[in-house]
Amino acid sequence: MSLPAHARFVVIGGGIIGCSTAYHLARDHKAEVVLLEQGQLTSGSTWHAAGLVGQLRSSASITKVLKYSVDLYKRLDEETGLATGWKMTGCLRLACNQDRWTEFRRLATTARSFGMEMHLISPAEVKAMWPLMEVSDLVGASYLPSDGQASPSDITQSLAKGARMHGARIFENVRVTGFEMKGERIVAVLTDQGRVACETVVNCAGQWARQVGALAGIEVPLQSVKHQYIVTEPIPGLSRDAATIRDPDRRTYFKEEVGGLVMGGYEPDPQAWDTGLPGGDVPADWQFRLFDDDFDHFEQHLAQAIARVPALETVGVKQMINGPESFTPDGNFILGRAAECANMYVGAGFNAFGIASGGGAGWVLAEWAVRGEAPLDLWVVDILRFSGLHRDRQWVKDRTLEAYGKHYTIAFPHEEYSSGRPRIVSPLYERLQAHGAVFGSKLGWERPNWFAAPGTEPRDVYSMGRQNWFGPVGDEHRLVREAVGIFDQSSFAKYEVTGPDAERALDFICANDVTRPPGRLTYTQLLNSRGGIEADLTVARLAEDRFYIVTGTGFRAHDRSWIESHLPNGAQVAVDDVTEAYGTLSLMGPRSRDVLAQVSPDDMSNAAFPFAHVREIDVAGHRVRALRVTYVGELGWELHVPIDAIGDVFDALMDAGTKEGIRPVGYRALESLRLEKGYLAWGSDITPNDSPFEAGLGWAVKLRRNSDFMGRTASETISARPLAKRLCGFATEARDVVLLGRETILRNGEPVGYLTSGGYGYTVGRPIGYGYVRREEGVDEAFLREGEYELVVATERVPAHIHMAPLYDPKGERIRA
Ligand SMILES: Cc1cc2nc3c(=O)[nH]c(=O)nc-3n(C[C@H](O)[C@H](O)[C@H](O)COP(=O)(O)OP(=O)(O)OC[C@H]3O[C@@H](n4cnc5c(N)ncnc54)[C@H](O)[C@@H]3O)c2cc1C
Numbered sequence: 001m002s003l004p005a006h007a008r009f010v011v012i013g014g015g016i017i018g019c020s021t022a023y024h025l026a027r028d029h030k031a032e033v034v035l036l037e038q039g040q041l042t043s044g045s046t047w048h049a050a051g052l053v054g055q056l057r058s059s060a061s062i063t064k065v066l067k068y069s070v071d072l073y074k075r076l077d078e079e080t081g082l083a084t085g086w087k088m089t090g091c092l093r094l095a096c097n098q099d100r101w102t103e104f105r106r107l108a109t110t111a112r113s114f115g116m117e118m119h120l121i122s123p124a125e126v127k128a129m130w131p132l133m134e135v136s137d138l139v140g141a142s143y144l145p146s147d148g149q150a151s152p153s154d155i156t157q158s159l160a161k162g163a164r165m166h167g168a169r170i171f172e173n174v175r176v177t178g179f180e181m182k183g184e185r186i187v188a189v190l191t192d193q194g195r196v197a198c199e200t201v202v203n204c205a206g207q208w209a210r211q212v213g214a215l216a217g218i219e220v221p222l223q224s225v226k227h228q229y230i231v232t233e234p235i236p237g238l239s240r241d242a243a244t245i246r247d248p249d250r251r252t253y254f255k256e257e258v259g260g261l262v263m264g265g266y267e268p269d270p271q272a273w274d275t276g277l278p279g280g281d282v283p284a285d286w287q288f289r290l291f292d293d294d295f296d297h298f299e300q301h302l303a304q305a306i307a308r309v310p311a312l313e314t315v316g317v318k319q320m321i322n323g324p325e326s327f328t329p330d331g332n333f334i335l336g337r338a339a340e341c342a343n344m345y346v347g348a349g350f351n352a353f354g355i356a357s358g359g360g361a362g363w364v365l366a367e368w369a370v371r372g373e374a375p376l377d378l379w380v381v382d383i384l385r386f387s388g389l390h391r392d393r394q395w396v397k398d399r400t401l402e403a404y405g406k407h408y409t410i411a412f413p414h415e416e417y418s419s420g421r422p423r424i425v426s427p428l429y430e431r432l433q434a435h436g437a438v439f440g441s442k443l444g445w446e447r448p449n450w451f452a453a454p455g456t457e458p459r460d461v462y463s464m465g466r467q468n469w470f471g472p473v474g475d476e477h478r479l480v481r482e483a484v485g486i487f488d489q490s491s492f493a494k495y496e497v498t499g500p501d502a503e504r505a506l507d508f509i510c511a512n513d514v515t516r517p518p519g520r521l522t523y524t525q526l527l528n529s530r531g532g533i534e535a536d537l538t539v540a541r542l543a544e545d546r547f548y549i550v551t552g553t554g555f556r557a558h559d560r561s562w563i564e565s566h567l568p569n570g571a572q573v574a575v576d577d578v579t580e581a582y583g584t585l586s587l588m589g590p591r592s593r594d595v596l597a598q599v600s601p602d603d604m605s606n607a608a609f610p611f612a613h614v615r616e617i618d619v620a621g622h623r624v625r626a627l628r629v630t631y632v633g634e635l636g637w638e639l640h641v642p643i644d645a646i647g648d649v650f651d652a653l654m655d656a657g658t659k660e661g662i663r664p665v666g667y668r669a670l671e672s673l674r675l676e677k678g679y680l681a682w683g684s685d686i687t688p689n690d691s692p693f694e695a696g697l698g699w700a701v702k703l704r705r706n707s708d709f710m711g712r713t714a715s716e717t718i719s720a721r722p723l724a725k726r727l728c729g730f731a732t733e734a735r736d737v738v739l740l741g742r743e744t745i746l747r748n749g750e751p752v753g754y755l756t757s758g759g760y761g762y763t764v765g766r767p768i769g770y771g772y773v774r775r776e777e778g779v780d781e782a783f784l785r786e787g788e789y790e791l792v793v794a795t796e797r798v799p800a801h802i803h804m805a806p807l808y809d810p811k812g813e814r815i816r817a
Contacts, residue, residue: 003171006197007034009369010189011204012176012212014041016152016354017347018204019159019170020362021369025202026166028363029370033168034196036189038175039287041160042153044206045354047288048323049152050229050262052244052255053356054091056111056118056144058742060754061377061689062332063114065360072359073150080165082158085151089243089256092126093142094308096249099410101139102464105794108142110742112792113754119143120795130245132237132311149244149255152355159362175284176205179216185342186216200369201344207326209334209348211281218338220383221390222326222349223400224273224282226291228298229264231257233316235309248408250304260318261309265301266407272397273324280393282324291322327351329390329399331407335365336374336383339561345369346383351404372565373528377687384558389444395420412462413740414449414668422446426490426583427646435664438469442553445491448666450476465738469668470760476669477762480632484589484657485665489638490646492584493556497547497563499573506539506547508709509566511692512700514539514547521614521627524700525692526562527711531718532688533695535559536680540614540627548614548625550584550638552682566710582625583646587653588636591660596637598656599649620645620652632670633677633809675768676761678729678806684741684757685727685770691718694772695727722778725753729803730791731766737793739769746797747773747787755791764808773802 011022014037025031037043053073055066073086095101104120111118121143123135129143160170171193180188180195188197203220205212213220238256245254252265271294275282295302298320306312328334328349337345347365350357367375379385390396402419422429423444432439437448438458450469452458461468479485497506506514512524521540525533537551537559551559556579564575587596597604602617609615609628617626622645627638641649654662678696680686686695693701693715701715730745739758744751758769769791773779781804789800 001169001171003174003191003194003196004034004169008032008199009034009202010196010198011035011202012189013037013044013204013206013208014160014170014172015044015046015204015206016156016159016358017206017350017361018202019156019163020358021202021204021347021365022168022170023159023163023166024362024366025370026163026168028366030167031370033163035163035168035170036174036176036191037170037172038284040172041170042156043287044208045323045325046152046156048290048321049355050253050255050264051085051149051152051355052253053150054144054147054353055356056107056114056116058110059380060114062380063116064376065364066356067116067360068363069356069359070146070148073155076155076158076162080158080161082154082161084155084158086148087150087241088146088148089241090143090145091147091244091246092130094126094245094247094249095139095141096137098139099464100249102794103410104140104142106740108795109744109792111144112751113742113744117145119145130242132235132309133245134308134310143243147244150355155355155358176212181216184217184340186344199343202347202365202369203344204347206348207282207324209326209346211279213338213344213346216341216344218340218344218346219386219391220334220338220346220348221386221396222328222334223397224275224324225327225401225404226271226273226294226322227264227325227352228294228320228322229262230298230317231262231319231321232260232312233318234259235261235311235315246408247304247308250308251408252301252305252308254305254309260315261312263301263305263312265304266404267297267300268405270401270404271297272401291324293320294322295320325350325352327400327404329396329403331403332381333357333361334383335361335378335381336368338383339557374688377532377689379683379687382558384561385554387443387557389423395423412464413738414460414467415462416440416460424491426488427643428488428490428583428650431647431650432488432664437664437666440667442491443556445553447491447553448488448664450666450668451664466736473666473668473672474762476663476665477672479661479663480589480634480665480669480673481763482590483660484587484591484595484662485669486650486653486657486662487586487588487665487670488583489586490583490643491553492579493551493553493559493577494579494582494640495549495560495563496576496578497549497573498545498576499571500545501568501571501573502545502547505567505571505573507707508568509563510539511702511709511711511715513702513705514541516541518543519613519615521612521629523629525686525697526559527692527715528688529711529714530688531691531711531714533682533686533690533692534562534688536682536686538627538629542614550627555682581643582640583643585639585641585646585650585653586636587639588630588632589634591657592634592636595653595657595660595662599652619649622649624649631679632673633679633806671759672762675757675759675770676763676806676808678809680727680770681757690727690772691715693719694723694725722780724776724778725772725774726779726784727756727770727772728784729807730755730769730771730789730800731761731764731803731807732791732798732800734798735766737767737798739767739791739793741769743769744792745771745773746790746792749790761807766807768807
């Protein structure tokens with residue numbers, strides 16, 4: 001079979017991800033697909049995977065993707081006639097200490113929130129299920145009955161056969177060597193066997209995805225790491241249906257295979273694969289190849305595994321597998337379209353759970369590539385979560401190795417990474433440090449999370465309960481509610497949108513009306529074709545043809561790409577990222593006007609500078625772009641200061657605010673303040689799965705205006721029928737409960753949803769959470785008010801009150817249309 005001259009889709013890579021994507025493109029979309037594999041199918045990372053298949057993740061959407069994989073592996077052989085080796089053995093996770101046990105209790109609640117069955121069982125029950133296991137050090141275990149194991153190569157061959165049955169053409173021994181580009185668009189894929197013109201490319205090249213992406217100008221931040229496991233000879237007494245085991249406190253995992261065990265682990269000192277090729281490229285001829293056994297490095301796992309399964313001490317090791325797999329800096333895989341190329345989608349960086357993800361990842365990636373829009377909220381895996389920082393190979397490597405090393409460590413709430421820091425700092429970094437700042441990092445930016453009191457150590461002490469910052473953050477919170485505080489939010493992403501068609505373009509892209517006169521600012525969502533919220537940002541109109549957009553630090557590449565890729569055809573408009581040009585100081589609190597008035601000759605009165613307006617003002621001799629807006633629900637200004645002047649402006653504000661007790665305030669207080677006032681966070685409370693109507697933001701959708709905008713049709717449909725879910729606030733009576741998000745919401749004892757975010761409100765003195773209450777037939781006020789509510793927190797039921805309005809709003813400022 002020779003290569004065709006043209007195909008609508010070219011999928012690069014014949015591992016599990018490429019085959020699954022080709023299968024779904026062909027089966028679900030009847031698309032014309034060509035898959036190109038440089039060696040043979042499965043010859044990359046797929047053939048040597050251990051084959052454990054777990055499903056539960058902290059994101060509901062990713063859990064759904066993994067559940068889909070299991071459903072597909074169960075029945076694929078009926079369709080293709082090729083078995084996948086799927087065995088629903090269940091998975092045991094072992095807890096050896098109380099913190100781990102708390103983590104599992106929270107996981108069990110998350111599982112219930114996501115509609116999965118997970119049991120917490122005693123050491124004796126573990127022993128009964130898995131008699132060869134030593135359980136004397138166990139506190140207990142979680143058991144997820146629908147997890148299992150499968151044969152990676154068999155699944156992949158079955159998917160490939162299915163793809164062919166639906167019309168896809170698969171070519172082995174064809175290597176992609178480049179792309180023919182027209183601007184930012186690929187028009188043809190170049191190979192060592194010729195050229196294939198195409199409309200869309202899907203890069204599923206595994207650990208080669210970075211170098212394949214680079215051929216089209218995109219960055220796929222991943223790092224190959226060596227991962228080892230052993231396969232033992234048969235172990236007498238080991239059941240063929242033994243549950244897979246994850247023993248995170250001993251950093252190891254187990255799976256039954258042909259009567260013996262597969263055993264591997266995640267060590268704290270992982271080994272990156274330095275290929276020796278320029279740029280760290282992976283050799284093209286790395287097919288069905290492994291590294292030499294490294295028992296010295298593996299010994300740490302063996303010692304732990306023998307303590308768990310003593311039979312391992314005497315059983316023979318049949319084989320050791322030491323293979324490379326691509327890992328990412330945050331432990332999540334990578335899907336979607338990169339900003340730099342109009343028609344290359346990526347599915348790579350599977351962090352040693354590509355077999356578990358393969359079926360579902362291929363499903364959503366195919367949908368995404370066909371429709372140009374993710375079919376559900378896939379933000380945590382979206383390639384647009386990365387930024388320019390991720391072009392730094394050394395940084396990616398350091399952070400990736402840290403993430404690998406943490407694979408099995410206890411996930412303490414609010415835990416920060418420590419590698420590659422500090423990386424990007426605002427000019428205020430040293431000043432904030434002098435105030436006792438404890439920094440967190442977001443997209444490489446160091447941002448103050450909280451400030452330690454003089455004489456106390458400025459560092460996080462992680463625990464499963466209240467952490468050491470709880471008190472100081474409360475003080476910061478109260479300062480902002482009662483007087484004035486100053487936040488360094490310089491990491492905010494900022495763009496200027498200019499040109500004769502800027503108004504028309506933004507009017508189409510934004511759900512709210514941004515066509516108000518210069519000097520006004522508008523809070524708006526950007527909607528996808530399903531009416532779901534793709535972005536949540538502030539648009540300030542500076543002039544007839546000039547807009548200033550401010551959005552969250554982490555959404556920099558995503559929001560810009562969404563705006564640029566939805567500009568109306570032929571529109572004369574430019575989108576410039578000006579993030580580094582301006583530092584942002586948010587001066588917030590009832591006394592903020594008094595402070596600002598002292599350092600600015602401009603009129604700060606409400607009449608001269610009303611809410612939801614933008615003005616250029618002078619502060620401490622510098623021209624500053626001031627936005628009267630708030631995320632804490634108090635009087636305040638975001639001051640966007642030319643970056644070189646931010647030190648002067650900060651010092652002047654701090655001096656002017658001495659009498660008011662002004663202090664710098666961090667992001668953890670911001671979170672508490674916003675929760676109390678009902679300001680929503682994109683990525684958790686509002687996502688591409690949620691419409692503004694369901695989130696209580698229907699007032700910000702310009703349905704009454706007779707203009708077309710992105711998501712209008714879907715918004716009309718959603719707003720015209722009963723809402724199947726509605727975002728509500730919850731507060732518990734018990735004050736010592738720790739809410740983190742994903743706690744189950746019970747109405748009259750029945751699950752109706754889960755918290756999308758949770759925390760503590762220091763003014764109301766209560767734990768607070770937000771979450772969608774769901775009901776197929778519709779959720780109305782009466783339904784909400786008539787229920788009795790509880791939250792399930794780490795498997796325990798806690799009485800809660802529902803709130804349809806912000807929990808604290810006596811006289812605060814809110815953005816309304
Ligand atoms: C030791 C080990 C154990 C593991 N255990 C598990 C497990 O228990 N459970 C689990 O879920 N996951 C596990 N994994 C992870 C799993 O193997 C991977 O996540 C998965 O195989 C990734 O699939 P892929 O399709 O992305 O990559 P690959 O299988 O590597 O496929 C990519 C393909 O692209 C091809 N390609 C690259 N460049 C080109 C080019 N220029 N032209 C054409 N073709 C090209 C390659 O030849 C390759 O075949 C394990 C990994 C390792 C290393």
